[in-house]
Amino acid sequence: MKILLLEDDLVLSEIIEARLKERGFKVNLCKDGEEALDKAYEERYDMMILDINVPKKSGLDVVKSLRGYNDKTPIIIITAYQDTTHLKDGFESGCDDYIKKPFDLKELDMRIENIKKRFSIESEEEIVIDRDIKLTPSKNRLIVGDKKYKLARKECEILIYMVSHKKQVISSEELMRNLWEYEYMPSDATIRVYIKNLRNLIGKDKIKTIRGSGYYFE
Numbered sequence: 001m002k003i004l005l006l007e008d009d010l011v012l013s014e015i016i017e018a019r020l021k022e023r024g025f026k027v028n029l030c031k032d033g034e035e036a037l038d039k040a041y042e043e044r045y046d047m048m049i050l051d052i053n054v055p056k057k058s059g060l061d062v063v064k065s066l067r068g069y070n071d072k073t074p075i076i077i078i079t080a081y082q083d084t085t086h087l088k089d090g091f092e093s094g095c096d097d098y099i100k101k102p103f104d105l106k107e108l109d110m111r112i113e114n115i116k117k118r119f120s121i122e123s124e125e126e127i128v129i130d131r132d133i134k135l136t137p138s139k140n141r142l143i144v145g146d147k148k149y150k151l152a153r154k155e156c157e158i159l160i161y162m163v164s165h166k167k168q169v170i171s172s173e174e175l176m177r178n179l180w181e182y183e184y185m186p187s188d189a190t191i192r193v194y195i196k197n198l199r200n201l202i203g204k205d206k207i208k209t210i211r212g213s214g215y216y217f218e
Contacts, residue, residue: 001121001138002026002043006036006050006059007078016049019105022157022164024127024137033057037065040073046121047112051078052090060093067094074115078103106181129163133202142201149201154179155194162207162217171214 003020007013008031020027028043030036032055040048040062048066050059057065059077066073077090080101090098096118097111115121127135134143140156142149151159157179162170172191180186195215199207208216 001046001116002028004028004030004036004039004045004048004050004073006030006033006048006054006062008032008051008054015105016108018164019108022160023109024135024160031055033059033062036062040066040071041069045073047115048073048075049078049108050075050095053080060089060095063090063093063095074119074121076111076115127160127163129159129202130206135159135163144201151201152194152197155197158191158194159198159202162215166217169210169213169216174214 001024003025005013005016005020005027007016007029013029013031017027017029028039028045030039034056036048036050036054036059037057050062052059063075063077066075074097075095076097076099077095078099078101079087079090081087082100087098097115099108099111127137129135132145135141135156136143137156137160140151140153142151142156142159158175161175161179172188175191176185195207206218208218210216
């Protein structure tokens, strides 16, 4: 699934972009409204996530321009406003959902999933891990050679995270912090079980244990 992201805040844009890529989405990041419009006219997107307060042309103006050209791509707006007036303007402009700052990445995930269901968007993007290893995140499906495996959702999320942080040491605490909500964090033993299962499927040489530090994905 391809997403157009409009966000001019450097830190927030990097966080959102990394999260979307971890989930297997292709992302085009824009820093201002005019750039977002140009990209929207040049390429087709499955979804757009647009901040309201950005340079040159606001996110709402981008929505209005797109809808004026009968572009019906699902749009989630990001807003720092807490009043209902701006939300009303957003929906009247043609957005399909909104998320208020500050927000948890889990909430963003849920809103994306809601849009996918409403608009019957199927994400068939494959992550090529190796020459004969591919992952389809939307279906938790791993293909190794000519064999197909159904992963547990958390196994899939761990594998995506490791692929996106290739050749970096990843601790169990880092995986817990990024892939679980605080109240549902698993034990180290549970993480080890997930890692063991993945090794059995993709090969033990792909995920190395760095004693006392964590895991290293080749």
